[in-house]
Amino acid sequence: MDAGAGVEIDGVLKAYGSMIAVDHVSLSLPQGQFVALVGASGSGKTTLLKTVNRLIEPDAGAVRIGGEAVMAADPATLRRRIGYVFQGVGLFPHLTVGENIAMVPSLLGWPKAEIAARIAELLDLVDLPQALAGRRPGALSGGQQQRVGVARALAARPKLMLMDEPFGALDPVTRDALGQAYRKLHEELGLTTLMVTHDVQEAVLLADRIVVMKAGRVLADDTPRALMRGHPDPDVEALIATPRRQAERVRALMEGAA
Amino acid sequence: MSPQVAAAFAVLPRYLGWHVALSASALILGLLIGLPLAVAAVRAPRLRWVSLTLASLVQTIPSLALLALFYPLLLAISTALAPLHVKLPALGFLPSLLALTLYSILPILRNTVAGLRGLDPAVVEAADGLGMTWSQKLVRVEAPLAAPVAMAGVRTAAVWTIGAATLSTPVGQTSLGDYIFSGLQTENWVFVLFGCAASAVLAISVDQLLGLIEVGLERRDLRRVGIGAIALVIGAAAALLPLLGGGGPKDRYVVGAKNFSEQFILAELISDRLRSAGASVETKQGLGSVVAFRALQSNDVDVYVDYSGTLWANVLHRTDIPPRAALLAELTRELKSRYGVTVLGSLGFENAYALAMKADRARALGVTSLDDLSGRAGQLNLGADLEFLSRPEWAGLQKAYGLSFRSQRSYNPTFMYRAIEGGEADVISAFSSDGRIAADHLVTLSDPKGAVPAYDAVVLISPKRAGDRRLIAALTPLIGAIPVERMRAANLTVDRDADKKTPAQAAQALAAAIR
Numbered sequence: 001m002d003a004g005a006g007v008e009i010d011g012v013l014k015a016y017g018s019m020i021a022v023d024h025v026s027l028s029l030p031q032g033q034f035v036a037l038v039g040a041s042g043s044g045k046t047t048l049l050k051t052v053n054r055l056i057e058p059d060a061g062a063v064r065i066g067g068e069a070v071m072a073a074d075p076a077t078l079r080r081r082i083g084y085v086f087q088g089v090g091l092f093p094h095l096t097v098g099e100n101i102a103m104v105p106s107l108l109g110w111p112k113a114e115i116a117a118r119i120a121e122l123l124d125l126v127d128l129p130q131a132l133a134g135r136r137p138g139a140l141s142g143g144q145q146q147r148v149g150v151a152r153a154l155a156a157r158p159k160l161m162l163m164d165e166p167f168g169a170l171d172p173v174t175r176d177a178l179g180q181a182y183r184k185l186h187e188e189l190g191l192t193t194l195m196v197t198h199d200v201q202e203a204v205l206l207a208d209r210i211v212v213m214k215a216g217r218v219l220a221d222d223t224p225r226a227l228m229r230g231h232p233d234p235d236v237e238a239l240i241a242t243p244r245r246q247a248e249r250v251r252a253l254m255e256g257a258a
Numbered sequence: 259m260s261p262q263v264a265a266a267f268a269v270l271p272r273y274l275g276w277h278v279a280l281s282a283s284a285l286i287l288g289l290l291i292g293l294p295l296a297v298a299a300v301r302a303p304r305l306r307w308v309s310l311t312l313a314s315l316v317q318t319i320p321s322l323a324l325l326a327l328f329y330p331l332l333l334a335i336s337t338a339l340a341p342l343h344v345k346l347p348a349l350g351f352l353p354s355l356l357a358l359t360l361y362s363i364l365p366i367l368r369n370t371v372a373g374l375r376g377l378d379p380a381v382v383e384a385a386d387g388l389g390m391t392w393s394q395k396l397v398r399v400e401a402p403l404a405a406p407v408a409m410a411g412v413r414t415a416a417v418w419t420i421g422a423a424t425l426s427t428p429v430g431q432t433s434l435g436d437y438i439f440s441g442l443q444t445e446n447w448v449f450v451l452f453g454c455a456a457s458a459v460l461a462i463s464v465d466q467l468l469g470l471i472e473v474g475l476e477r478r479d480l481r482r483v484g485i486g487a488i489a490l491v492i493g494a495a496a497a498l499l500p501l502l503g504g505g506g507p508k509d510r511y512v513v514g515a516k517n518f519s520e521q522f523i524l525a526e527l528i529s530d531r532l533r534s535a536g537a538s539v540e541t542k543q544g545l546g547s548v549v550a551f552r553a554l555q556s557n558d559v560d561v562y563v564d565y566s567g568t569l570w571a572n573v574l575h576r577t578d579i580p581p582r583a584a585l586l587a588e589l590t591r592e593l594k595s596r597y598g599v600t601v602l603g604s605l606g607f608e609n610a611y612a613l614a615m616k617a618d619r620a621r622a623l624g625v626t627s628l629d630d631l632s633g634r635a636g637q638l639n640l641g642a643d644l645e646f647l648s649r650p651e652w653a654g655l656q657k658a659y660g661l662s663f664r665s666q667r668s669y670n671p672t673f674m675y676r677a678i679e680g681g682e683a684d685v686i687s688a689f690s691s692d693g694r695i696a697a698d699h700l701v702t703l704s705d706p707k708g709a710v711p712a713y714d715a716v717v718l719i720s721p722k723r724a725g726d727r728r729l730i731a732a733l734t735p736l737i738g739a740i741p742v743e744r745m746r747a748a749n750l751t752v753d754r755d756a757d758k759k760t761p762a763q764a765a766q767a768l769a770a771a772i773r
Binding site for chain 2: 053055075078088089103104107
């Protein structure tokens with residue numbers, strides 16, 4: 001299975017009792033695309049994301065990566081080939097930063113020297129000082145921790161990244177910096193990224209494409225530019241209105257100042 | 259150093275060795291059961307509820323009772339397995355081990371479950387999201403993170419197990435409890451304190467070393483974990499070393515003793531004679547009355563001294579009371595035919611249950627016999643030993659004389675004599691060979707209706723040793739050799755407050771006197 005290829009989500013259904021979290025959603029992510037899944041809490045965006053690496057198994061429908069059904073793959077093997085970053089970060093507190101970053105390579109049985117080199121390379125990649133490798137995650141700031149989280153997800157050179165509100169717990173400045181830094185990595189490493197966020201502004205600034213979900217269904221699926229111009233669905237329109245108003249206000253301020 | 263303390267130190271290696279062997283095995287078994295059970299229970303709420311409830315239930319059983327309950331249980335299992343030629347020892351190490359293991363499970367299980375359930379969900383999600391298998395997640399993430407909490411449970415289990423192991427003495431397992439139980443019976447407070455102190459020191463040392471491991475696990479400091487673990491292993495090995503010497507269990511005789519001074523002295527006397535004959539000997543002290551006979555019958559004990567009337571009423575369940583000689587003759591026949599137990603003969607004295615009063619009090623009330631007592635019992639308080647009130651002899655006495663006391667209380671024999679001295683009891687269930695009867699100015703009341711059978715002290719031999727010439731040759735000289743005065747004198751040297759002797763010393767003096 002080549003995880004570098006695109007993702008096909010085909011008629012995925014997931015229900016919890018009578019509550020339908022994801023209602024027959026189909027999406028296609030071409031390789032190299034950065035797609036943001038946005039929507040309010042409970043819209044089903046996180047559930048949909050987790051069906052890709054089988055943290056959640058759909059009741060119906062299929063997910064294919066590079067043409068191969070994920071349900072046919074061994075879950076552990078599958079996940080080691082997909083980068084996963086989430087809001088809780090989940091660094092292992094009993095391991096050093098270096099050991100955290102090296103987790104997937106070590107599960108894959110890489111040679112020690114190769115792992116050590118990879119740790120150094122990844123710390124550079126996410127702009128962290130090498131000295132942090134020997135420290136415990138508890139000693140790091142929130143932003144530094146999520147940089148380690150990103151480095152850990154990238155360690156075994158996955159081609160597909162799943163990100164679930166990755167920067168949601170960070171202050172606005174750090175959040176913006178990390179978002180920009182990640183977008184750069186996405187370009188440089190040729191990644192395919194599916195990112196869940198409830199922050200439309202973040203989605204607009206980072207993604208190539210925005211998928212808006214509500215009550216388990218896709219309401220809109222378009223480029224940020226197209227969505228900013230307006231959308232017939234009132235919910236989508238309401239969602240887009242805020243960043244548009246903010247952007248216009250900022251532009252007015254900038255022009256006024258000039 | 260006082261001779262009592264010296265005597266205590268002399269047996270320390272053996273007592274401590276067995277205590278460590280027992281509690282360490284129970285703890286290891288508890289870990290082998292508790293840890294996997296906890297891992298399974300975390301994933302299955304129903305199993306969690308059932309296992310925690312059962313473990314808590316076990317904890318509510320008093321530890322002494324739990325140990326005692328394994329005796330009949332193992333006996334029943336052993337009987338059930340008899341056709342398969344599987345024989346489980348119902349006394350000694352096995353019942354103690356099983357009871358202590360059950361006892362150690364709860365803290366291990368509860369803390370490990372708490373530790374695993376208390377993990378940060380984000381960390382668990384990360385482990386899954388990175389592609390760890392079930393076992394990789396357990397080994398790399400869950401176990402190390404839950405270890406400090408689980409370790410706190412292991413410490414609790416260790417302290418409980420070491421403490422409760424002292425209670426294995428009554429089911430025939432040597433432990434530091436031997437000091438406490440024999441000391442309690444013979445009022446040897448040096449022994450009682452020594453036993454308590456030894457088990458406390460052991461428990462504290464183990465707790466501190468486990469604490470070092472716990473801190474090491476918490477701080478990810480492998481040096482501490484290593485030092486703690488190595489010290490535990492070396493300590494256990496050193497304690498177990500004395501057990502490796504001596505003959506194997508095959509040619510070793512097990513001498514039983516019930517839980518009072520006379521029994522301790524006689525067990526020592528028998529052991530000494532067997533040792534002089536070149537045999538290797540082990541004693542199981544502090545056995546309950548019926549437990550002792552069942553142990554002999556099932557060959558867990560090879561030889562011990564019991565009393566004809568006790569066996570007549572409690573083992574043969576007879577209520578008729580034939581004359582002394584006839585009783586002994588029929589008892590000898592019946593024990594042989596029913597249980598294969600040999601009555602080697604009577605030692606020459608009787609240790610009868612007798613009601614006793616202070617001499618001056620009896621005189622003042624004009625009481626010399628149980629007949630005289632029957633009219634006065636309503637104003638008097640009865641102090642009995644722990645068994646007496648539930649024994650058939652007491653039922654027989656009540657029936658024959660219509661005895662109904664104002665109150666009746668059970669004491670450990672030692673405290674029973676204290677109670678009559680202090681006036682809390684007016685009448686006690688004394689033993690006629692007890693040296694304290696004369697020493698404490700007590701009189702025994704006569705039994706004109708013959709309601710209580712004779713209690714000749716008899717040497718019993720297990721079915722397995724019935725044809726053992728060395729054993730029979732070594733013990734036959736004791737038959738008829740101990741007059742009641744000698745036994746009383748020997749008992750008193752152990753029971754009195756001043757210039758106390760240990761049962762071993764009293765046995766040597768008795769052996770010298772009857773030679």
